[in-house]
Amino acid sequence: MSEPLLEVRDLSRMFGGIRAVEGLSFDAERGRVTGLIGPNGAGKTTVFNLITAVYKPTSGSIRLGGTDLAGRRPDEVVRSGVSRTFQNIRLFNRMTCLENVMTPILARASCGPIASLFGTPSARREQSEARERAYAIMRDIGIEESAHRAASTLPYGLQRKLEIARAIACSPSLLLLDEPAAGMNDSETRELGETIVRIRHDFDVTILLIEHHIQLIMNICAHIVVMERGALLASGSPDEIREDPRVVDAYLGRHRDRRSAR
Amino acid sequence: MDYYLNIVLLAFINMIAVLGVAVFTGFTGLFSLGHAAFVGIGAYTAGALTYHWDVPFIIAILAGMAMAGLSSLIIGIPTLRAKLRSDYFAIAILGFGEALRVCLENLSITNGARGLSLDELSGPVWVTAVLAVSLLLTRNLLKSRFGAMFMSIREDPVAAEMAGINLFRTRLLSLVASAMLCGVSGALLAHRLAFIQPVMFTLTQSTQLLASVIAGGMGSVSGPIIISFVFTVLPEALRWLDMWRLPAYGLLLVVIMIYRPQGLMGYREISGLFRGRSR
Amino acid sequence: MLLQTLVTGLSIGGIYSLMAVGYSLIFSILSFSNFAHGAVIMLGAYMGMVLAAKAHLGLGLVVIGSVVGAGILSVCNERAAYAVLRRRRAPSLYLMISAMGCSMFLENMVYATIGARFYSFPEFFKRQVIQVGGSSLSLLDLFAFVISMGAIAALHIFITRTRTGISIRAGVNDMTMCSLMGVNTDRLISIVFFLAGAFAGVAGVFLGIKYLVYPTMGWVTNKAYIAAVIGGLGSLPGAMIGGIILGVLETLVSTYVSSIMRDVFSFTALVVLLICLPNGLLGTDTEEKV
Numbered sequence: 077m078s079e080p081l082l083e084v085r086d087l088s089r090m091f092g093g094i095r096a097v098e099g100l101s102f103d104a105e106r107g108r109v110t111g112l113i114g115p116n117g118a119g120k121t122t123v124f125n126l127i128t129a130v131y132k133p134t135s136g137s138i139r140l141g142g143t144d145l146a147g148r149r150p151d152e153v154v155r156s157g158v159s160r161t162f163q164n165i166r167l168f169n170r171m172t173c174l175e176n177v178m179t180p181i182l183a184r185a186s187c188g189p190i191a192s193l194f195g196t197p198s199a200r201r202e203q204s205e206a207r208e209r210a211y212a213i214m215r216d217i218g219i220e221e222s223a224h225r226a227a228s229t230l231p232y233g234l235q236r237k238l239e240i241a242r243a244i245a246c247s248p249s250l251l252l253l254d255e256p257a258a259g260m261n262d263s264e265t266r267e268l269g270e271t272i273v274r275i276r277h278d279f280d281v282t283i284l285l286i287e288h289h290i291q292l293i294m295n296i297c298a299h300i301v302v303m304e305r306g307a308l309l310a311s312g313s314p315d316e317i318r319e320d321p322r323v324v325d326a327y328l329g330r331h332r333d334r335r336s337a338r
Numbered sequence: 339m340d341y342y343l344n345i346v347l348l349a350f351i352n353m354i355a356v357l358g359v360a361v362f363t364g365f366t367g368l369f370s371l372g373h374a375a376f377v378g379i380g381a382y383t384a385g386a387l388t389y390h391w392d393v394p395f396i397i398a399i400l401a402g403m404a405m406a407g408l409s410s411l412i413i414g415i416p417t418l419r420a421k422l423r424s425d426y427f428a429i430a431i432l433g434f435g436e437a438l439r440v441c442l443e444n445l446s447i448t449n450g451a452r453g454l455s456l457d458e459l460s461g462p463v464w465v466t467a468v469l470a471v472s473l474l475l476t477r478n479l480l481k482s483r484f485g486a487m488f489m490s491i492r493e494d495p496v497a498a499e500m501a502g503i504n505l506f507r508t509r510l511l512s513l514v515a516s517a518m519l520c521g522v523s524g525a526l527l528a529h530r531l532a533f534i535q536p537v538m539f540t541l542t543q544s545t546q547l548l549a550s551v552i553a554g555g556m557g558s559v560s561g562p563i564i565i566s567f568v569f570t571v572l573p574e575a576l577r578w579l580d581m582w583r584l585p586a587y588g589l590l591l592v593v594i595m596i597y598r599p600q601g602l603m604g605y606r607e608i609s610g611l612f613r614g615r616s617r
Numbered sequence: 618m619l620l621q622t623l624v625t626g627l628s629i630g631g632i633y634s635l636m637a638v639g640y641s642l643i644f645s646i647l648s649f650s651n652f653a654h655g656a657v658i659m660l661g662a663y664m665g666m667v668l669a670a671k672a673h674l675g676l677g678l679v680v681i682g683s684v685v686g687a688g689i690l691s692v693c694n695e696r697a698a699y700a701v702l703r704r705r706r707a708p709s710l711y712l713m714i715s716a717m718g719c720s721m722f723l724e725n726m727v728y729a730t731i732g733a734r735f736y737s738f739p740e741f742f743k744r745q746v747i748q749v750g751g752s753s754l755s756l757l758d759l760f761a762f763v764i765s766m767g768a769i770a771a772l773h774i775f776i777t778r779t780r781t782g783i784s785i786r787a788g789v790n791d792m793t794m795c796s797l798m799g800v801n802t803d804r805l806i807s808i809v810f811f812l813a814g815a816f817a818g819v820a821g822v823f824l825g826i827k828y829l830v831y832p833t834m835g836w837v838t839n840k841a842y843i844a845a846v847i848g849g850l851g852s853l854p855g856a857m858i859g860g861i862i863l864g865v866l867e868t869l870v871s872t873y874v875s876s877i878m879r880d881v882f883s884f885t886a887l888v889v890l891l892i893c894l895p896n897g898l899l900g901t902d903t904e905e906k907v
Contacts, residue, residue, distance in 0.1 A: 588719065
């Protein structure tokens with residue numbers, strides 16, 4: 077097997093006196109969907125925030141394709157090939173879907189302020205290339221009909237998809253999805269699973285997926301990392317995780333308890 | 339006729355500054371209580387050049403623009419890098435403006451608080467031409483990739499950063515562009531009124547600029563321009579109104595926040611001129 | 618000389634603290650910078666001036682009058698300009714803009730109706746001076762400082778010891794939770810605005826006596842805002858400490874460097890402080906959760 081795309085080693089992050097993430101190590105293999113699961117408050121989103129440099133790690137390292145990401149700003153991490161979605165959707169609400177998807181493409185375009193001011197041919201070419209590419213991505217995700225609607229006017233499911241489309245527009249090698257199925261019903265979730273599998277193939281990305289919907293995780297992940305209280309509890313294939321008594325105890329079991337309690 | 343022409347020219351000059359604040363506040367989502375300082379820098383730079391050295395007017399305008407842009411770096415680099423909360427940023431830039439006014443009042447090149455008497459160089463042709471060029475270039479900037487980046491920062495800075503946008507550099511660019519527009523406006527203003535004084539560039543003026551943009555509508559160019567035109571022309575044309583202009587502006591802000599927070603033309607334009615990149 | 622400067626600095630700092638408390642109180646509960654506070658202070662000064670000059674009241678009654686007047690004004694201001702916004706949970710930026718509008722409206726209404734004339738309080742307040750070790754200290758300065766500190770101490774006791782004070786502190790932590798627990802948030806907010814206004818009234822009277830009364834005298838409240846930011850917006854001890862630090866430093870600068878540099882100094886200090894300590898000395902972290 078080739079070397080993993082993402083290598084997280086001994087990652088820790090303290091908030092005041094609280095350890096949100098502690099000594100966490102895991103890999104995300106190139107071209108696969110890796111699931112990151114755990115009970116609420118286990119520190120999963122904090123891991124995403126650490127990978128994308130929203131927070132600085134207290135200790136430990138994060139390597140992408142062999143390069144250490146330490147000391148980079150969030151936008152630099154994005155340019156190195158990591159992009160993400162957010163647990164609570166964050167779109168550019170008053171901009172159209174097309175503009176939402178075009179923005180990351182335009183952000184890495186090269187023409188300067190002066191060229192833009194005078195609308196030079198190269199500036200115009202960049203614009204039309206960005207538009208073409210944005211349309212291609214939206215077509216793939218299935219939201220092109222909404223291209224000219226303001227993002228805030230979309231139904232919830234489409235907003236989730238738009239956020240994924242915008243993340244894809246960053247041309248990532250690693251895509252981080254934070255609870256993309258939250259608030260979706262079973263058929264929407266199934267369709268989302270198909271979309272994730274398709275974009276992994278179409279855009280050749282490695283995916284790290286936080287999700288509470290166990291069925292979705294089991295269906296599409298090749299590898300699963302389980303966290304509890306900031307630390308690694310277990311990792312392995314879906315079958316191994318399903319059978320792992322610690323996971324059943326700490327997470328799946330509690331999950332069942334909560335369901336039956338309702 | 340001359341009287342009304344003068345009013346319209348003053349309104350045009352004010353529009354250029356409002357255009358600058360629209361770029362910074364309406365499109366990039368940052369609030370400033372100090373943009374009158376950039377108008378002042380433009381006015382004093384251009385004024386000092388024509389007063390002391392008889393520099394050609396066009397050079398004076400460009401110098402005013404350049405100085406306003408450069409001085410915006412002084413306040414912009416440290417505050418934007420520190421990512422201050424929006425009201426802290428507004429007050430920091432107010433501090434910059436007030437500090438600058440104190441300096442202007444005590445320099446000999448600006449003739450201190452007594453003010454500087456200048457030639458009336460900003461004729462109708464100059465003012466109209468400069469306004470037209472400013473509108474055109476602003477439109478290009480907002481339709482370019484930088485416009486998209488500005489707006490995405492206004493909508494959600496965290497998500498914008500996760501779209502690969504360097505928040506600091508993009509915000510700084512927006513600030514410099516808006517300061518340059520204010521500088522141009524100042525250079526024209528100085529040579530329209532033929533007299534400038536440091537007290538002409540205070541918090542009251544900054545608040546009026548900001549008020550035009552908010553009342554006119556965030557994310558809109560035509561709205562703020564209409565509002566600023568109305569609020570410059572009406573009180574001048576109807577003298578008795580003049581006293582009530584500022585209270586009316588204040589009341590308008592409150593009423594707008596309560597009943598129509600998007601402003602006159604919030605996130606829209608009267609024509610497709612300033613949007614339409616994507617349509 | 619140094620003693621005199623220090624006392625002057627402390628008395629100015631005391632007045633800054635009084636005004637800064639108003640900003641911090643309101644910020645702590647509604648998370649926005651109430652830029653209309655300056656106008657309330659200015660109107661408080663006018664009320665005090667009218668009571669002193671026309672009704673010939675003594676200092677005590679003048680202060681009480683303008684405390685009540687400015688307090689009521691502040692509550693009206695909240696009801697008219699902010700209540701609708703906070704009920705529909707508008708972003709705090711809208712509240713700030715509305716506050717700027719109020720400030721512009723009130724200040725310029727005074728211009729348009731009363732006029733731009735400078736008024737001064739009757740002389741008898743200013744004159745008394747006591748001699749301490751060769752420096753002459755203005756009794757008013759000492760008095761202003763003592764009253765300021767006393768008022769802030771009283772506020773502290775009110776907030777920490779009384780039932781209403783405790784529900785205010787709860788409201789600071791979580792407004793929604795508070796209303797779910799059956800606390801009448803409208804009443805709570807009115808009390809907070811009344812307190813802020815009351816402090817504005819005291820500050821207005823002292824400012825008016827020390828300087829003059831005129832429409833844009835509220836400008837000096839920018840300094841108080843700076844003091845609140847230095848101390849950390851939302852923190853009452855912060856507002857007090859920030860006010861005193863700013864008052865003393867400013868007076869030292871204007872005495873030993875130059876009075877022209879005073880304002881440049883305080884604004885530069887603000888910018889530098891915000892860059893080094895974005896939450897002020899005692900403020901809490903307001904970073905957004907991702």
